[in-house]
Ligand SMILES: Nc1ncnc2c1ncn2[C@@H]1O[C@H](COP(=O)(O)OP(=O)(O)OP(=O)(O)O)[C@@H](O)[C@H]1O
């Protein structure tokens with residue numbers, strides 16, 4: 001299979017309309033004919049990463065690399081960074097404000113979901129510089 | 144059971160009348176925190192929630208749920224209705240409680 005690269009600019013100013021990049025990636029993965037569970041796992045990771053950039057980092061970029069053996073999603077922002085990554089990875093940890101919680105976010109489950117639904121995950125972050133979250137989903141013989 | 148049968152039997156109000164509702168429902172999920180739904184809702188579920196903003200559509204799409212039901216008499220935001228129609232997510236409302244809808248669905252699915 002040919003390598004495919006999708007690139008998205010994720011806006012930081014409108015979290016009401018967030019999810020555009022994830023919806024588009026899902027459409028493309030469907031067109032490529034992946035099985036629905038693979039698409040579902042990639043979509044969940046992408047959405048959680050996208051929404052985190054919108055809510056916590058004022059936007060960023062998302063790059064999706066589809067290769068023979070895996071789908072890799074790289075989410076990069078120049079937001080405030082994460083002080084303690086292992087704390088942020090814990091279920092239930094969130095710094096979301098009250099107004100964001102009222103929209104249904106802020107359960108502290110986004111990063112744990114990404115870990116659960118990916119086969120490999122890396123979070124590298126520097127306070128005041130930004131955050132890069134990378135997840136990989138392995139592809140079986142079906143792809 | 145299909146989305147259409149579920150909606151008709153319980154008298155749910157349909158906000159996406161142009162969508163195909165002959166889609167099977169194979170499970171259910173009740174919850175409002177979006178990342179919990181994201182992590183736990185199983186594909187093919189009917190999702191019962193009181194969340195009424197447009198982010199509900201993206202979560203429903205990503206998780207492959209069969210339909211969304213806003214419970215307890217909650218009204219959808221206008222943007223949610225637009226998004227649901229535009230992205231093809233069947234959206235309903237009901238005055239029944241989340242518990243009543245979930246209990247009915249659970250019984251109906253078990254009897255199949
Ligand atoms: N891109 C990011 N930039 C800065 N901080 C982040 C970023 N992503 C996550 N965080 C920090 O990590 C915490 C945990 O993230 P996680 O996605 O698990 O939960 P949440 O976004 O707070 O809530 P939920 O995802 O359940 O709606 C966030 O509250 C935030 O403090």
Ligand SMILES: [Mg+2]
Nearest residue numbers: 048052110111
């Ligand atoms: Mg999050």
